[in-house]
Amino acid sequence: MKKILKAKLPELWQRISADFDLFLPIEKNKILNFSLWKEEEKVNLDRVRTNASPKHLVFPQTETYLKFKNENENKKLSLKAVKAKGEEYVLFGVRPCDVESFKLLDNIFLRDPVDTYYKEHRDRGTVISLACSNPEDTCFCNSFGIDATSAPLGADIATWDIGDSFLWKAQSEKGQKLMENTKEFFIDIQEKDTQNLEQEKDDIQENLKDLPFNNIDLSKIKGTQQEIFDREEIWNEFSERCLACGTCSYLCPTCHCYDLRDYKGSNHNHGEKFRCWDSCMSSDFTLMAHGNPRTSQMQRLRQRFMHKLVYYPKNHEGVYSCVGCGRCVEKCPVHIDIIKIIKKLGGENNEL
Ligand code: SF4
Ligand code: SF4
Structure with a gap:
């Protein structure tokens, strides 16, 4: 486990975005969503819940599968497969409930026959979780056995907010590689950081107990x-x-x-097959x-x-x-x- 000072985060975002598309919880007109980071964007890591989940990164709202064209008057149709689009990306700030949701989507899309579009989007992503410091009144993840303070297994790197810094723990090869490539931003942790982390986890657990929907009994x-x-x-x-x-x-x-669905082009001799939510x-x-x-x-x-x-x-x-x-x-x-x-x-x- 390593730590990074909060003041260093903008430089880290710069460094990561040189190699990857970087998606962070970004606030626009008071609405928080996972969006592509640019220097001028307002990152908000305090609010726990984004408006929409990050599922659009692995399961885009619309996605074209193939294009078709009427080649000639004999109505011969030519088909062209369209590959899943997108760059390698890093997704930071995913809360433990949303990390768990990726596992549930994997159960659907990665079972035989594998959805190759979904798989490509999953494979090119590095997921970094962020434990919840301020769960909202409408949160109830613990009813499903999810620990909001945890390092969720599906995350490549798990992180915690401990005040003036974040603790980062790599949990996969991808996570280790990312931390290795950005090691100039990280420093060794001290005993007091571990104590702060344990204190932070205890405080969150206390907050969770007070939530109105704590442990809904299924x-x-x-x-x-x-x-x-x-x-x-x-x-x-x-x-x-x-x-x-x-x-x-x-x-x-x-x-x-x-x-x-099929979308027919304006001159009726070409079109696309796409899927949409x-x-x-x-x-x-x-x-x-x-x-x-x-x-x-x-x-x-x-x-x-x-x-x-x-x-x-x-x-x-x-x-x-x-x-x-x-x-x-x-x-x-x-x-x-x-x-x-x-x-x-x-x-x-x-x-x-
Ligand atoms: S579809 Fe029905 S249940 Fe769902 S958000 Fe709309 S009104 Fe509510
Ligand atoms: S609380 Fe459950 S059903 Fe409602 S949006 Fe979240 S995961 Fe879906």
């Missing part, structure tokens, strides 16, 4: 898959006011539904030639939460497809969120 959701599916009174209650805006899906680090909350999601298998908003909302809380864990050794990041809790315009659903399914009569 074990209270009882019943078989079919019984939970059939609890229509609960699904109706929530879906009646759902606007189907898709905000929850687009901001969620673990949602990964997409649509495949989609949401199971939307009425044309999974629309097929014969119609839509989910015909009501109740069915669509039920699908989203059944997937996160029942189907995904059933297929992935009990792991839920939620990391407790709290984005849907904060952003749903009509205050539907996964905590209320968990509580309701667990038998609590919470206010909607």
Whole structure:
């Protein structure tokens, strides 16, 4: 483990960005998102939650797969595969819940048959986590066994804010290489730094205990898959006011539904096939030639939460497809969120 003084960070960003695209939590008009760093940008490492998760770096919002062209009047179509675009990048400041979300996405996109676009985006990235110093009221990652103070396993480098400096610990070959190539910025840690780190972790754990949604109890959701599916009174209650805006899906680090579409060029003899994010909350999601298998908003909302809380864990050794990041809790315009659903399914009569 090494340390870097906070005052040295701008120079480190300069150094890293000479070799990589560098993505940091950057604030624009008070909205924080992972964006490409440039010297004039306002980096904010104090606020714990970015508006959107960093999933767009491994799963871009739109991505072209192939281009097609009508070669001649005989309607011979030529196809050209388009490779995943992007430079090698470093992503700094990923909170432990968002690091965990990459593992959940890996379970989907890297299993056989491997999604080669996703894999390329994953392979060219170096992920640097940052432990949470100031968890927000809507955070509940510990309900899913995630430790906000930890060095998450999926991070190439783990970092902690200990006041006037950050501690950096390489956890993979990529992480070691990056720290080796920037070693002029790092200094050895002293015993007091280790003490500060332990103190910082204890303080965060105390803060976590005071959060309103600390340790939401998922074990209270009882019943078989079919019984939970059939609890229509609960699904109706929530879906009646759902606007189907898709905000929850687009901001969620673990949602990964997409649509495949063709775009026809203006002169109608060429076009592109691309994929773009989609949401199971939307009425044309999974629309097929014969119609839509989910015909009501109740069915669509039920699908989203059944997937996160029942189907995904059933297929992935009990792991839920939620990391407790709290984005849907904060952003749903009509205050539907996964905590209320968990509580309701667990038998609590919470206010909607
Ligand atoms: S953010 Fe809220 S209103 Fe919008 S789709 Fe999700 S649950 Fe429905
Ligand atoms: S369901 Fe909500 S709390 Fe869970 S990971 Fe998605 S946005 Fe975060």
